[in-house]
Amino acid sequence: xxxxxPQIGTPLAELDTPCMxxxxxxxEHNFDVIADLYADSPTKMRxxxxxxxxxxxxxxxxxxxxxxxxxxxxKTAEAEVMVEGGLTDILITSQVVxxxxxxxxxxxxxxxxxxxxVDSDGPLNELSxxxxxxxxxVGVVLEVxxxxxxxxxxxxxxxxxxAKMTNDLPGVTFRGVMSHQSLAAGxxxxxxxxxxxxxxxxxxxxxxxxxxxxxxxxxxxxSTGETWTYDVxxxxxxxxxxxxxxxxxxxxxxxxMDAFQYAVKVLSxxxxxxxxxVAVGDVGYRAMTSPGGVLPRVDGIVxxxxxxxxxxxxVLRSDGEMPLDVGDQFLLxxxxxxxxxxxxxxxxxxxxxxxxxxxxxxxxxCHH
Amino acid sequence: xxxxxPQIGTPLAELDTPCMxxxxxxxEHNFDVIADLYADSPTKMRxxxxxxxxxxxxxxxxxxxxxxxxxxxxKTAEAEVMVEGGLTDILITSQVVxxxxxxxxxxxxxxxxxxxxVDSDGPLNELSxxxxxxxxxVGVVLEVxxxxxxxxxxxxxxxxxxAKMTNDLPGVTFRGVMSHQSLAAGxxxxxxxxxxxxxxxxxxxxxxxxxxxxxxxxxxxxSTGETWTYDVxxxxxxxxxxxxxxxxxxxxxxxxMDAFQYAVKVLSxxxxxxxxxVAVGDVGYRAMTSPGGVLPRVDGIVxxxxxxxxxxxxVLRSDGEMPLDVGDQFLLxxxxxxxxxxxxxxxxxxxxxxxxxxxxxxxxxCHH
Numbered sequence: 173x174x175x176x177x178p179q180i181g182t183p184l185a186e187l188d189t190p191c192m193x194x195x196x197x198x199x200e201h202n203f204d205v206i207a208d209l210y211a212d213s214p215t216k217m218r219x220x221x222x223x224x225x226x227x228x229x230x231x232x233x234x235x236x237x238x239x240x241x242x243x244x245x246x247k248t249a250e251a252e253v254m255v256e257g258g259l260t261d262i263l264i265t266s267q268v269v270x271x272x273x274x275x276x277x278x279x280x281x282x283x284x285x286x287x288x289x290v291d292s293d294g295p296l297n298e299l300s301x302x303x304x305x306x307x308x309x310v311g312v313v314l315e316v317x318x319x320x321x322x323x324x325x326x327x328x329x330x331x332x333x334x335a336k337m338t339n340d341l342p343g344v345t346f347r348g349v350m351s352h353q354s355l356a357a358g359x360x361x362x363x364x365x366x367x368x369x370x371x372x373x374x375x376x377x378x379x380x381x382x383x384x385x386x387x388x389x390x391x392x393x394x395s396t397g398e399t400w401t402y403d404v405x406x407x408x409x410x411x412x413x414x415x416x417x418x419x420x421x422x423x424x425x426x427x428x429m430d431a432f433q434y435a436v437k438v439l440s441x442x443x444x445x446x447x448x449x450v451a452v453g454d455v456g457y458r459a460m461t462s463p464g465g466v467l468p469r470v471d472g473i474v475x476x477x478x479x480x481x482x483x484x485x486x487v488l489r490s491d492g493e494m495p496l497d498v499g500d501q502f503l504l505x506x507x508x509x510x511x512x513x514x515x516x517x518x519x520x521x522x523x524x525x526x527x528x529x530x531x532x533x534x535x536x537x538c539h540h
Numbered sequence: 541x542x543x544x545x546p547q548i549g550t551p552l553a554e555l556d557t558p559c560m561x562x563x564x565x566x567x568e569h570n571f572d573v574i575a576d577l578y579a580d581s582p583t584k585m586r587x588x589x590x591x592x593x594x595x596x597x598x599x600x601x602x603x604x605x606x607x608x609x610x611x612x613x614x615k616t617a618e619a620e621v622m623v624e625g626g627l628t629d630i631l632i633t634s635q636v637v638x639x640x641x642x643x644x645x646x647x648x649x650x651x652x653x654x655x656x657x658v659d660s661d662g663p664l665n666e667l668s669x670x671x672x673x674x675x676x677x678v679g680v681v682l683e684v685x686x687x688x689x690x691x692x693x694x695x696x697x698x699x700x701x702x703a704k705m706t707n708d709l710p711g712v713t714f715r716g717v718m719s720h721q722s723l724a725a726g727x728x729x730x731x732x733x734x735x736x737x738x739x740x741x742x743x744x745x746x747x748x749x750x751x752x753x754x755x756x757x758x759x760x761x762x763s764t765g766e767t768w769t770y771d772v773x774x775x776x777x778x779x780x781x782x783x784x785x786x787x788x789x790x791x792x793x794x795x796x797m798d799a800f801q802y803a804v805k806v807l808s809x810x811x812x813x814x815x816x817x818v819a820v821g822d823v824g825y826r827a828m829t830s831p832g833g834v835l836p837r838v839d840g841i842v843x844x845x846x847x848x849x850x851x852x853x854x855v856l857r858s859d860g861e862m863p864l865d866v867g868d869q870f871l872l873x874x875x876x877x878x879x880x881x882x883x884x885x886x887x888x889x890x891x892x893x894x895x896x897x898x899x900x901x902x903x904x905x906c907h908h
Contacts, residue, residue: 176617176908188640190907222826222851246824246852249544266822266852267811269867272556291812294866321848322855323812323820443635444659444691452691454634456614458590458882459907463825464833480689483590483878484614484634484907487690498662499637510851514826515883517905537885539558539827539852540544 175517182527185501189441190455192516193503194421194531196523198433199229200236202420205431206402207237215406216240218263218395220417221250223510225535226519227257233420242285244395244415248273249538251280257534261285263313263395265350265415267323269295271302273540278308278343287311287347287393291323296337296344304343311347312338313393316380318351318373331380335389348393349384351377352415353400361428363403370401371408378410399426421509424469436513437471438504440486442496449489451476451496453504456484460504461511471503478504543885550895553869557809558823560884561871562789562899564891566801567597568604570788573799574770575605583774584608586631586763588785589618591878593903594887595625601788610653612763612783616641617906623652625902631655631681631763633718633783635691637663639670641908646676646711655679655715655761659691664705664712672711679715680706681761684748686719686741699748703757716761717752719745720783721768729796731771738769739776746778767794791876792837804881805839806872808854810864817857819844819864821872824852828872829879839871846872 176188184193206217217239219230230243242261245251251262267289268277274295280286281303290296290312303310314331317324325331331349338346353373360366374396381391397405397414405411418426421436438460440453460468460481467478470488476496479489486504488496496502506512513519514536521529544556552561574585585607587598598611610629613619619630635657636645642663648654649671658664658680671678682699685692693699699717706714721741728734742764749759765773765782773779786794789804806828808821828836828849835846838856844864847857854872856864864870874880881887882904889897 175905188638188908267820269811269822270556270809291814292866295811317814320850321818322850322853323814326814441638443637443663446659446685446691446694450689452635454637455907457831457879462832463830482688482690485690498660511825515905516907537543537883539823539884540556 177518177530178520178527180527180529184439184522184525187439187520189439189501190459191439191520192436193439193522194436194519196521196528198435199232199420202422202432202435203233203236206233206416206419209403210238210406213406215411216413217416218242218244218413219420220244220415221254221535222246223417223513224420225250225513225533226531227254227259227534228531229420230254230259240413247538247540248276249540250535251286252276253535253538255280255284259284263287263289263350265289265352267291267295267315271298274299274302275306278303278306278310281308281310285311287313289313289315289350290334291315291325293334293337296334296341300341300343302343308343310344312344313347313395314349314380316349316351316377318376319353324351328380328383332383332387335384336387339389346389348391348395349377349381350395353398366400367404370397370404374401374405374408374411381410399429417510421513423508424505425466425508434471434505436506436509438468438506439501440504442498442500442502443485445494445498449492449494451488451494453486453488453502455486455504457481458483459515460506461508463508463511466507468504468506471505473502545886545898546888546895548895548897552807552890552893555807555888557807557869558827559807559888560804561807561890562804562887564889564896566803567600567788570790570800570803571601571604574601574784574787577771578606578774581774583779584781585784586610586612586781587788588612588783589622589903590614591785591881592788593618593882593901594899595622595627595902596899597788598622598627608781615906615908616644617908618903619648619654620644621903621906623648627652629653631657631718633657633720635659635663635683639666642667642670643674646671646674646678649676649678653679655681657681657683657718658702659683659693661702661705664702664709668709668711670711676711678712680712681715681763682717682748684717684719684745686744687721692719696748696751700751700755703752704755707757714757716759716763717745717749718763721766734768735772738765738772742769742773742776742779749778767797785878789877789881792873793834793876802839802873804874804877806836806874807869808872810866810868810870811853813862813866817860817862819856819862821854821856821870823854823872825849826851827883828874829876831876831879834875836872836874839873841870
């Protein structure tokens with residue numbers, strides 16, 4: 173069994189399904205939105221690779237403009253794939269603590285500008301020891317927890333303490349602060365709400381930055397925000413970078429972000445029509461996702477809804493006669509691509525209904 | 541970036557994390573339960589490969605006993621991997637309709653005993669045409685919908701019609717009937733409830749079999765049931781095969797099935813302890829799962845619960861002081877492995893706390 177790889181030029185209708193496609197016009201539109209918005213702003217995008225997992229897509233945003241020239245990764249192995257894929261400026265946003273992984277981070281820092289998120293003494297000391305032994309220099313970015321309730325320091329004083337400690341250690345260089353926000357369930361997503369809430373969270377990160385600078389330590393990176401605040405963050409003085417992820421491929425969970433188009437869709441074929449208003453498609457939750465029970469949407473067919481997502485099939489129901497027959501194809505929009513892209517081996521990149529490229533998802537399995 | 545592959549003999553404590561491990565003693569226990577229960581029964585296991593995706597694990601059940609010598613797969617590509625991995629009797633449980641895939645199924649039938657689930661005329665005629673042109677012979681198993689509301693015929697007469705049609709076509713041979721049941725949310729899972737409900741669903745499949753036999757068509761396979769009815773099905777005369785999946789690796793969603801042990805677990809390392817009763821681990825929902833919001837469980841640490849699963853991290857909370865420090869490892873039990881195993885590249889097989897084998901998950905990306 174070799175991985176299915178369609179020929180360039182194959183029309184959509186002839187693709188073997190299920191197939192995850194990326195619409196290049198939509199993707200480039202999304203990248204242009206960022207390029208335009210951030211063109212004259214000191215705030216720049218640092219696109220998150222965690223959901224995209226594919227160097228070429230990240231290069232496309234960097235070439236389109238609006239970025240600071242680098243990206244985020246969530247994992248060490250993801251950072252390795254990205255450096256091997258030609259990215260030169262990487263912020264690893266989760267803490268790394270195992271000595272062998274810290275050595276990998278230090279090794280990477282010899283061939284790219286690597287910054288690691290840190291929030292506690294032990295790993296910081298270990299990183300310093302390993303990095304200096306290897307003659308390396310790893311950037312340290314202090315994570316501040318502003319709403320997620322996961323990693324990140326939770327008090328200004330603790331942040332200042334770690335910044336000072338970093339400043340005194342060999343093999344590491346203090347570079348700045350970062351935070352990520354949580355999109356509280358039920359929060360309003362209109363621009364004003366995002367402005368008020370987003371600003372409040374980001375301000376907590378800026379407060380830590382100010383306290384560190386007051387100690388005479390230079391903070392050259394404030395990396396914060398996400399798709400939810402992409403248009404809010406540039407209006408907050410002091411925000412250098414926005415860690416946007418969802419905007420590039422888009423997902424129905426962020427459908428209020430109407431500046432962006434759906435770039436990633438899943439193509440499926442009807443394999444059964446057991447009732448006159450029911451159709452069963454050949455893709456299930458092993459390949460897609462239903463986070464918290466939110467189902468995918470059928471793209472562009474009025475009156476047809478997703479009734480359920482099973483392990484390997486999807487069930488559609490129409491409000492009248494089902495317009496889809498056995499063998500017909502349809503496109504699905506995912507509620508979330510964060511949990512979906514790494515289930516696939518490749519993006520099939522499509523323009524004007526034909527395959528223009530096939531991009532392997534190189535960091536797909538890179539959980540460690 | 542090459543995929544991490546631990547050396548044989550590596551102790552659990554030295555594994556790079558996150559790491560999906562399979563405990564060989566538990567796995568073999570689960571296989572022995574089936575071997576013992578089905579030893580003297582005409583009903584045999586046809587283990588489902590859809591969640592396991594790895595030929596060697598399926599071979600282990602066949603060698604342990606209690607099976608009919610073959611397996612199920614959900615997808616064509618999965619069947620290809622399994623035939624290449626030495627399995628010789630395969631029932632593909634989802635309908636296949638695209639001509640290129642039907643040709644792949646027919647090609648496979650020249651090197652293994654392949655049976656395909658069918659529920660409508662169009663694909664059946666197409667399969668017959670393609671298979672006979674190729675000089676192949678594909679087994680046809682009629683799917684009967686008994687509770688899932690997805691593919692499968694929904695009336696006895698329709699089943700009889702398709703069986704007769706199959707009987708008259710070249711390149712295909714009618715082999716039998718199959719069904720799958722749905723475990724209704726909130727249904728009781730004690731043995732008596734499973735017996736009553738399971739029997740009711742399975743009887744619908746047997747009714748179709750009887751009607752087909754009454755037409756003088758031989759039905760040599762009745763393939764039905766699942767883990768939920770593994771101990772019920774052998775008591776129903778006429779059931780030849782049980783399509784069990786979950787029992788092999790187990791998952792907390794099936795914890796009432798106390799005959800089986802948890803064989804698959806995920807090893808994680810604490811990367812942050814931002815509060816005295818909070819620990820953050822290095823695995824998230826990209827590698828694990830939270831179907832319908834059901835979180836993983838921490839294995840064997842009293843008073844420590846999973847608070848949330850994020851994209852790349854997990855947050856644990858203890859009812860007193862957190863017993864885990866930064867750098868400590870812990871094991872997680874998944875609510876469901878159906879949606880989890882195909883996110884990983886390999887099983888790290890462990891016995892007595894040491895790596896005994898590393899098994900690539902060969903059918904991981906085989907969605908088509």
